[in-house]
Each structure stands twice: as C-alpha cells, then as structure tokens.
Amino acid sequence: LAPRCQRRNAQVVNARFFQSRVEPRVVEKYREKLEKKLKSEGVSSFDELKEVYKNKISAVRKEAAVPEIDAVLDATATSAPPPQQHAPFNPPPPPSPIATAARSVSSAPPSVKTLSSYVDVDKLLIHNDPKEIELIWRARFVTDSSSLCATMPKETHLEMAALGRKHPMFLLPLPRDGQGVEIHLLQWTFPTENSSTVIFTTLEEYKLKGEFAQPHTTLTHHLELAEEKGLVLAQGQVVPDRGATVSQAQFLVVALQKFYGAIKGPETERRRKMLEMFSSGDEAFSVEALIEEVEKPE
Numbered sequence: 001l002a003p004r005c006q007r008r009n010a011q012v013v014n015a016r017f018f019q020s021r022v023e024p025r026v027v028e029k030y031r032e033k034l035e036k037k038l039k040s041e042g043v044s045s046f047d048e049l050k051e052v053y054k055n056k057i058s059a060v061r062k063e064a065a066v067p068e069i070d071a072v073l074d075a076t077a078t079s080a081p082p083p084q085q086h087a088p089f090n091p092p093p094p095p096s097p098i099a100t101a102a103r104s105v106s107s108a109p110p111s112v113k114t115l116s117s118y119v120d121v122d123k124l125l126i127h128n129d130p131k132e133i134e135l136i137w138r139a140r141f142v143t144d145s146s147s148l149c150a151t152m153p154k155e156t157h158l159e160m161a162a163l164g165r166k167h168p169m170f171l172l173p174l175p176r177d178g179q180g181v182e183i184h185l186l187q188w189t190f191p192t193e194n195s196s197t198v199i200f201t202t203l204e205e206y207k208l209k210g211e212f213a214q215p216h217t218t219l220t221h222h223l224e225l226a227e228e229k230g231l232v233l234a235q236g237q238v239v240p241d242r243g244a245t246v247s248q249a250q251f252l253v254v255a256l257q258k259f260y261g262a263i264k265g266p267e268t269e270r271r272r273k274m275l276e277m278f279s280s281g282d283e284a285f286s287v288e289a290l291i292e293e294v295e296k297p298e
Helices: 024-041 046-052 054-063 067-075 097-104 121-125 130-140 154-166 203-212 246-259 268-280 287-295
Strands: 147-153 169-175 181-192 195-202 217-222 231-238
Touching (some): 046 054, 130 231, 147 154, 147 217, 147 246, 154 181, 154 231, 154 268, 169 246, 169 287, 181 203, 181 246, 195 203, 195 246, 217 246, 231 246, 246 268
Antiparallel strands (some): 169 181, 181 195, 195 217, 217 231
C-alpha cells in the first residue's frame, strides 16, 4: 500500500507537544467576559479566578480521562532519551471494556459501505484473473487523492483478521521529520460478516475524546469475492487535516501489515510477541523497541 522507507534516529515525543499555544487574540476575545467574571466572584486577577474554579477544572479533566490510554500516554510523556538509550516504559493495564467492545461489534452502522457501493460485483465476478480484478479495483480510485486501495489473498486476510479479533487495539509510532515520533492507535472492528475495518486515530485524540474520537484513516477489507475468487479487496479513506496525510496513512497501514501477519519475515514472531505483550499489559512492552521495529526495512 505504500513505498517502504527507512527512517532513523526517531525519538518519542508525546502527541500533546504538537498542540500550538493559545494566541493573544484568543485572550482578547474573551477578556470582557473574564473581567465580568472577576467582579462577580470578587477576585482581582485571573490567577485568583483559576484558583476559585480549581476543583471544577480538575473534576472535568478527570471525567474526560481514558484509563487504558493514560498509562501509555504518561509513559511516552517523558523527555526523549539520547540516541542509543532506551527510556523505561510503564505498560498499559490489561484490556479494558473499550478493548472488549472492539471485539464484539457485529452490526453494520449506516456509514459502512459494501463492495457494491464501489463496483458492480456481478461484472467483477466475470473476471478470473486476480490481476485483472486488481487493475479494475485500483482504477476505481485512481482519481481520488485521499483514498487507499489494495488487494490481498483470502488466506492473508484470514490471518490478519484472526489476530485483529485477538488483539483489537495496538499502538503504532509515526515518525515526523524533525519532530520525533507521534503515537497512533489502531482499532479493529467487524461490522458485517463480509467486512473488517481498521480505524487509525492519533493517541492524543483518543485520549481527549475516548469513544467519540474521530479517526483520520479508515481501512475496510471487503470479502464478497473471497470464496469464489480467493481475493479480498481493501479500500481506505484519509480525512484531510485530521492528523495524518495520505503518505503517513500509508506508512501506518504498512506497519499494520507488519504486525498482523500480512508481511512475513524473520521478525514475524517478535512482532507477534509485541501484540501479545501490549494486549496483556506485560511490563516488558517497550515503546522504544516498537519504534525500532516499525522503522526496520523489509
């Protein structure tokens, strides 16, 4: 799905560090309301006002917290270590009800599109050569600059889906030139018997909004041709300005394939072990080791 590139000297940087500071114009916009609030509360400065509302602010932040993600986010919030050094990592706790829910999705939401939403399935079935089917499938999205598409053997998808059901959530690091590494969360769902979907979200977005977090990339595998043609068609969509470009989404999809069995090699067992360690909350799970694994060329 993407050109394979080698990146080096990446450092862990918490996603929250990519947020921009509050501009002075924002303060000016609400200054009048703030000054009225100062008078109504009988305080003389903004610092005193924040102190008055300290408990309320703390309660709101606590309410918005996502325990399973907190452990990972806090672990990557430390200063980036010098090259060749490995920062200690406090592993996430065992899968919470959020992870359990990801395994049990069985009904198709209205937004889920079937293969027939994109192509005439009956006409596609006429072709027996997998290469012809792939050519037709890719041609369908050639003018859509924000789309991803691919085909894979049925057996490859079966292995990926089996691992996806067993390990429905995982972290993937995304190197950003000159800015270290940003952590992303992937989640598997199985909305219909003929499809599986993987959504990618920045860890910070998921941390802030939990189940209401908006993914930047959605990748769906269509199984309608799997039995007769032995082929699974994959289609993805990248939402602009939501945390990843198309090329970055391609990088994440390749990483997905590495850990969920589509790309095999000497590292396969080690990558499988990382999935198991993350899902079980194993203390030996290391973000630094994960970054190194993702960056390795095939």
